[in-house]
Amino acid sequence: MKLHQLLSICATLTLCTIIHGETVIDNNLTQRMQEVGPNGTVSALVYVEDQVDVKSLSDSITQANMRFADRHQLVVESLQATAQSTQGSILASLKRQQGVTKITPFWISNVIRVDARPDVIHELANRSDVLRIYLNYPIELVTPVRMGSAEESDNRGGVEPGITAIRATEVWDMGYTGQGVLVATLDTGVDGGHVALANNWAGLRPEYAGHPEWAFLDPYTYNNNFPFDSGSHGTHTMGTVCGSAQGIGVAPDAHWITSAGIDRSSISETVADAIETFQWFLDPDGNPSTAWDVPRVCSNSWGLTSGHGYPNCDETFWTYLDALEAAGCVVLFSAGNEGFSGLRRPGDRATDDYRTCAVAAIDPYNSSYPIADFSSRGPTNCTPSGASAIKPDISAPGVNTYSSVPGGGYSQYSGTSMASPHINGAVALMVQANPDLAVETIKEILYSTAVDLGSAGEDNDYGHGIIDCVEAVNMAIKLADPCNAAIGFCPQDIDDNFIVNVIDLLAVIDTYGVCGDGSFKPAGDVDGDCCVTVADILSVVDAWGNDCTPIGACCLPEGGCSDTETEADCLSAGGEYNGDDSTCGFSNCPDNGACCFDDGSCTYGMPDQCIELGGAFQGNGTACDTTDCPIAGAGDECTGPLIANTGANSFETNTATPSSPEPDEAQCSGTYLDWDGSPDIWFIYVAQASGSTHFTTCDSSSYDTSMVLYEGSCDNQVACNGDAYNDTGCQSYHSEIDYTVEAGSTYYIRIGGWMADSGSGTLT
Incomplete structure (x- = not known):
C-alpha cells in the first residue's frame, strides 16, 4: 500500500464520525439503578459521542485493495486515535468523582466501562460528549446439548465424520492444512497441554518468546502464562478448529490463541469482558504495525437472549465486531441451541448479507445431513428496516462432535457451539490458499459454495447450506491476485531447472516493461513488484549460476528441525521433509523432552521413545530438571501430596x-459431601498471591466428587463442598470451593467421592 493512499484514507476519518443528539440511557440500566438505590453500584458502558464510522473506513480499505497487514494497522491506529483524542475529559472527571469503583477505557469502540453510583451515571448522561449509556449486560455460554453417544473412546482412530462431511480431508490432499494461519476462540479457555493442541499454541513460536500474554488472555485474573480451561468447552471447540491428533481438527496445522472469557464459574462475565477480548484479538502485542499476532478468524460460542434483559436487535456489540472484521478477522457466532425460539444475539443481526455470521448445526452421522432439533432457527427482524430476514447464515456439523477435553482425553458434545469451530477451521484453509482475502469475500465464498440443504435456496433452518471446503478453497485460489503471491526461494530461476542461467535472463528481457494487472504476473518479475524492470535484470545477473534446488523444513530424527534442507538431504538423513519453502516455525516437528515414569524418574528423549518405554511425555523442549514427575500412588496421603499448579491438575482415586480422619461434614451441610470412607487424593497448594481463589473439579468426563480444603496443616479444615451448581461442561455432580488465600500460605486440597465413589478427574 502506497503511503499517499494510506494518508488519503486517514484524512477521510474526520468525515466518518457519527453525530447524535441527546444522551440515551438504556431502560434496563435505569431499572437497575432504581433497584440498587442511591448508594448502590451499577456497571455501565459509556459510549463517547465521537465514533469512527467503521463501515466507511472498511469500504475505503476494500476499494484500495489493501493487504491484511496494512488494513490492520490503519484500522487499529484510527480507532486508537479517536479514543485518545476524545476520552481524556471524561476520564479526568471520573477520577475526581466519589462513588466510582471501576474505570476501564476501550479504544475498539470509544467506550468506557464505569462501575459507579447512579448519581455518577446521571451526571455522565448530562455531558455533551457522551452518546449513550448502557447496562453492562451479563453474557453466557451456548450450553452443549446432551445427546445419545455411541462411542467416546480415546482411541477411535480415523477422521471424524464432521471433518469428512465438509470435505476438509480432500483439501488437506490439495496441500492446505491451515499452515501459517492464526485462529482464535472466545470460550472457556483451552488446555494448553493437551496432546492434540499443545504444539499448535502460538505462544510456543519464537516470535512470542517471553510474551505468552500475546497468545492467551485471562481477562479476570490475568494469569496469562499458559493457557488453561476453566471448564472443558473451550478445549473441545479448539480441537475441532485445529486439533492435530485423532482426526478431530479441520485445520490441523493452524496455530491458535484464545481468551478464557466465558463460563468462569463464580466469576460474572459481562459485555465489557467480551469487549476486552475483542480489543485484544485486534492487537495482541500492542503494536499496530505488526499483524502476525492477529487472528484471521475467531469463533464465539456464547450469546445473549431476552432472558438477560438484553434489548432486541441492540447495536452494542455490532461496533466491536465490525472493527475486528474491518481489520481482516472473520467473526463467527454459534446460532444458539434454542430451536424454534430463535437465534441468540448478536448472531441474529442481518444488517447486510454478511453481518453477523450465525452458524447452525447439522448431523454428520446421517447422510442427508438433517438440521439438529436444537439448532436455533430464523427468521430475524434485526435488519435496517425491521423487515424479516433469513437466519442462520450457514451450517456445519454439530451433533456428537468428537474432540479434545482437558486432561488429554476426548469426548462427544452436541450444539451449535460445535458447529461454528468447523467454519473457523474452514476459513483457515481458505486463508492459507489466499492470504489477503477480505472478510466479505471469505463469507461470500462460504455462502456461494455451500451445498444447499432443506428447502430449495437459503432458508431459516440451514441458511445457505453446509460448507464445502473443497469448493471454498478452490474459489479462494481462483480469486488470488498472482502479484500478491510470495516471491519464494530463488525467484531468479524462472524456468525451474534449479540453476540461474542465460535462459532466465532471456525470460526477463522478453517481458521487459510488462506489469501485471491483477489477473497475471509477468514471468520476468523476480523482485515481486509485478513489473519487469532493470532491477529484475540485475537480480538475475547477481544470482547467476546459483543452485536453486528447493529447500524446506526437515524434521530431524534426533528431534528438532532444520530450516534449509533439500528434500534429498533431509530424507538421506532419516528426516521427514515438510515441503518446499516450508519453515520450522510452522512445521510442528517433534523434539526431545522430559519423559516421566511411575516411579517418579525422568529421562530425556523423543515422544515416540517415551511412549514405547511406558512413560508420559511432558512436551517438546521440556527438561527433567524443571519437571516434577509424580510417583504412582503419590497423593494418597496428606504426608505425600501432589503439587497443585495453576490450571488443570489431573488425578485418579481408583x-x-x-485417609483418616474423615472430614467434618457439618462445615458444608446440605451439599451432599457424604464421604463414607471414600478413597481420596491430596494436593498441596502454595498461594502465590493473596485474594479469592477458586478450586473446582469440573470435568465432563469425571465422577461425582467431594472436596475438602485445609489451611496450614492436614487437620485444619476450613471449607468443603459436595455438589456445586451444575455448570456447563462439568460432570453431573462436581465440587467447587471459593476461599480467600494469603500469599505464601500452604493449603491442602483433599478430593474424594460421594458415597465413596472413585474415578479420575481434574482439579483446576
Whole structure:
C-alpha cells in the first residue's frame, strides 16, 4: 500500500464520525439503578459521542485493495486515535468523582466501562460528549446439548465424520492444512497441554518468546502464562478448529490463541469482558504495525437472549465486531441451541448479507445431513428496516462432535457451539490458499459454495447450506491476485531447472516493461513488484549460476528441525521433509523432552521413545530438571501430596485408599459431601498471591466428587463442598470451593467421592 493512499484514507476519518443528539440511557440500566438505590453500584458502558464510522473506513480499505497487514494497522491506529483524542475529559472527571469503583477505557469502540453510583451515571448522561449509556449486560455460554453417544473412546482412530462431511480431508490432499494461519476462540479457555493442541499454541513460536500474554488472555485474573480451561468447552471447540491428533481438527496445522472469557464459574462475565477480548484479538502485542499476532478468524460460542434483559436487535456489540472484521478477522457466532425460539444475539443481526455470521448445526452421522432439533432457527427482524430476514447464515456439523477435553482425553458434545469451530477451521484453509482475502469475500465464498440443504435456496433452518471446503478453497485460489503471491526461494530461476542461467535472463528481457494487472504476473518479475524492470535484470545477473534446488523444513530424527534442507538431504538423513519453502516455525516437528515414569524418574528423549518405554511425555523442549514427575500412588496421603499448579491438575482415586480422619461434614451441610470412607487424593497448594481463589473439579468426563480444603496443616479444615451448581461442561455432580488465600500460605486440597465413589478427574 502506497503511503499517499494510506494518508488519503486517514484524512477521510474526520468525515466518518457519527453525530447524535441527546444522551440515551438504556431502560434496563435505569431499572437497575432504581433497584440498587442511591448508594448502590451499577456497571455501565459509556459510549463517547465521537465514533469512527467503521463501515466507511472498511469500504475505503476494500476499494484500495489493501493487504491484511496494512488494513490492520490503519484500522487499529484510527480507532486508537479517536479514543485518545476524545476520552481524556471524561476520564479526568471520573477520577475526581466519589462513588466510582471501576474505570476501564476501550479504544475498539470509544467506550468506557464505569462501575459507579447512579448519581455518577446521571451526571455522565448530562455531558455533551457522551452518546449513550448502557447496562453492562451479563453474557453466557451456548450450553452443549446432551445427546445419545455411541462411542467416546480415546482411541477411535480415523477422521471424524464432521471433518469428512465438509470435505476438509480432500483439501488437506490439495496441500492446505491451515499452515501459517492464526485462529482464535472466545470460550472457556483451552488446555494448553493437551496432546492434540499443545504444539499448535502460538505462544510456543519464537516470535512470542517471553510474551505468552500475546497468545492467551485471562481477562479476570490475568494469569496469562499458559493457557488453561476453566471448564472443558473451550478445549473441545479448539480441537475441532485445529486439533492435530485423532482426526478431530479441520485445520490441523493452524496455530491458535484464545481468551478464557466465558463460563468462569463464580466469576460474572459481562459485555465489557467480551469487549476486552475483542480489543485484544485486534492487537495482541500492542503494536499496530505488526499483524502476525492477529487472528484471521475467531469463533464465539456464547450469546445473549431476552432472558438477560438484553434489548432486541441492540447495536452494542455490532461496533466491536465490525472493527475486528474491518481489520481482516472473520467473526463467527454459534446460532444458539434454542430451536424454534430463535437465534441468540448478536448472531441474529442481518444488517447486510454478511453481518453477523450465525452458524447452525447439522448431523454428520446421517447422510442427508438433517438440521439438529436444537439448532436455533430464523427468521430475524434485526435488519435496517425491521423487515424479516433469513437466519442462520450457514451450517456445519454439530451433533456428537468428537474432540479434545482437558486432561488429554476426548469426548462427544452436541450444539451449535460445535458447529461454528468447523467454519473457523474452514476459513483457515481458505486463508492459507489466499492470504489477503477480505472478510466479505471469505463469507461470500462460504455462502456461494455451500451445498444447499432443506428447502430449495437459503432458508431459516440451514441458511445457505453446509460448507464445502473443497469448493471454498478452490474459489479462494481462483480469486488470488498472482502479484500478491510470495516471491519464494530463488525467484531468479524462472524456468525451474534449479540453476540461474542465460535462459532466465532471456525470460526477463522478453517481458521487459510488462506489469501485471491483477489477473497475471509477468514471468520476468523476480523482485515481486509485478513489473519487469532493470532491477529484475540485475537480480538475475547477481544470482547467476546459483543452485536453486528447493529447500524446506526437515524434521530431524534426533528431534528438532532444520530450516534449509533439500528434500534429498533431509530424507538421506532419516528426516521427514515438510515441503518446499516450508519453515520450522510452522512445521510442528517433534523434539526431545522430559519423559516421566511411575516411579517418579525422568529421562530425556523423543515422544515416540517415551511412549514405547511406558512413560508420559511432558512436551517438546521440556527438561527433567524443571519437571516434577509424580510417583504412582503419590497423593494418597496428606504426608505425600501432589503439587497443585495453576490450571488443570489431573488425578485418579481408583487406586487410592481412604485417609483418616474423615472430614467434618457439618462445615458444608446440605451439599451432599457424604464421604463414607471414600478413597481420596491430596494436593498441596502454595498461594502465590493473596485474594479469592477458586478450586473446582469440573470435568465432563469425571465422577461425582467431594472436596475438602485445609489451611496450614492436614487437620485444619476450613471449607468443603459436595455438589456445586451444575455448570456447563462439568460432570453431573462436581465440587467447587471459593476461599480467600494469603500469599505464601500452604493449603491442602483433599478430593474424594460421594458415597465413596472413585474415578479420575481434574482439579483446576
